[in-house]
Amino acid sequence: MADFRITAAGDSALMIELPARVDRATSARVISMADAARRRFGRSIRDAVVGYHTMTVYFDPLALDAGWLEDQMSEIAGEAEISTESSAAAIEVPVCYGGDDFGPDLPAVATAAGLSDEEVVALHTAPDYHVFVVGFVPGFAYMGPVDERLAMPRRSSPRTRVPAGSVAIAAGQTGIYPLETPGGWHLIGRTAVRPFDEGRAQPVLFRPGDRVKFRSIGRDQFGVMGG
């Protein structure tokens, strides 16, 4: 019995939907489906975008028959291989944690968790995070899972301006703001790593399926490391 279904998102997009779960196995499956869609359809589709448990194909309904595409996508969903571990090494991100300018929410996160600032940093730097989704703005990677002790809901009132390079957590996830944008996550540090730089050969640093590890650095090392 298939555990997926295919839904239309308008007349120009079809979505494969797996059971709604946030886990590496589900994520690895939709990422593998997106790769398969790109291989199979090439330039005859416009985009293949992964969510946590979905993979959406954008197409021109006058160039491709939606019924045919739906059949093809069913095949892809049925065949997708499940590999839970990326073979590539984790991308390391040096972070300067805390401070009123870099990580103004670190003390509040620590208080809510009943931990010290140092313990929060230790918990945040411990895991290899998995990149589930890249979206919102160019290069914003939704990574997780974050240690349950740090699971904070989003701020009740989002900031109108979050500086680029801010390292933040919310709702069991962590991420780095690639641009100065509004944002509702809790800011715990800052990195000189640029998740998005249009002048770079690979403008976007993180891709769905990548592994990422944060490392704590001192203020004196900020900007020298990974800038």
Added chain:
Amino acid sequence: MMGALRVLRPGMLTTVQDLGRWGQQHLGVPVAGPMDWYSHRLANAILSNTPDAAALEITLIGPELVSDAEVVCATAGAEFEVVAGDRRIPACEPFVLRAGERLRFGARVRGTRATLAVSGGFATPAVMGSRATSLISRLGPFGGRALKVGDVLPVGMPAAVVRRHGGRPMLTPHGGARLRIVAGPHEARFGEQARSVFEKTRYLVTPDSNRMGYRLDGPRLQHAGGPEVLSDATPIGSVQVPSSGCPILLMADRPTTGGYPRIGTVITADLCIAGQLGPGDWIEFQACSRAAAVEALRRREAALNGTVG
């Protein structure tokens, strides 16, 4: 180098757009592109440009430009009083802007967004494969911002063969429009009552609307489950309903992913109509099948190509 247009007055919100930065949404790169795809393509077709040639999208209050060389231009979409030198310019016909002459957009008659195309297209450098301006991600020509006084817009190489084009202008909405929607993908996240209210309501586009999306004013829609879904792809035309219950119609400069349930998606054939709406205009949503949506798009294409439709 085929000459250039210089901005004397930028207007309210004038941006360079092509048909969008496709193929990179999985990296979070928004598509952007024109709000009214039909008029963008029509203005280009009139000049024998390729459909994705870069043109200006002009919003509510138009710009004043001066050319340093003779350039053939065309406008489509929202109707403005347009003057080149001292000549009144009709919409949807090629016209010549002579070297040193000013092109001025005056009073707006109808619609919200006009397209100004030039023969050869605007040759601003492509950024990540496209000349579309994404204001939310500050990506594209001029660092992804709207035009300012003094900006210089280089003009590309015109087509070798210029054909007479019989495409028909779209009827620009006046005061509001009925937009056809395909249900979903999250219609199950709304009760029967919310879905019925959604299709019977005359919504108003609020002033807090832009190229990213239109915030709509009307009765609040109740979610059947929670007000959030796990983030997934958000196509143009999606009507998402955040916890406030007030729908937002996602438009050209939408983010690539979102986490709110989406009750329906405006059909491609009507996105160009939606792109002509502005603050204060009304919207009524009308259910439509996917097959009917594709048929409507086929008719729109036929009108654009000047074939029977």
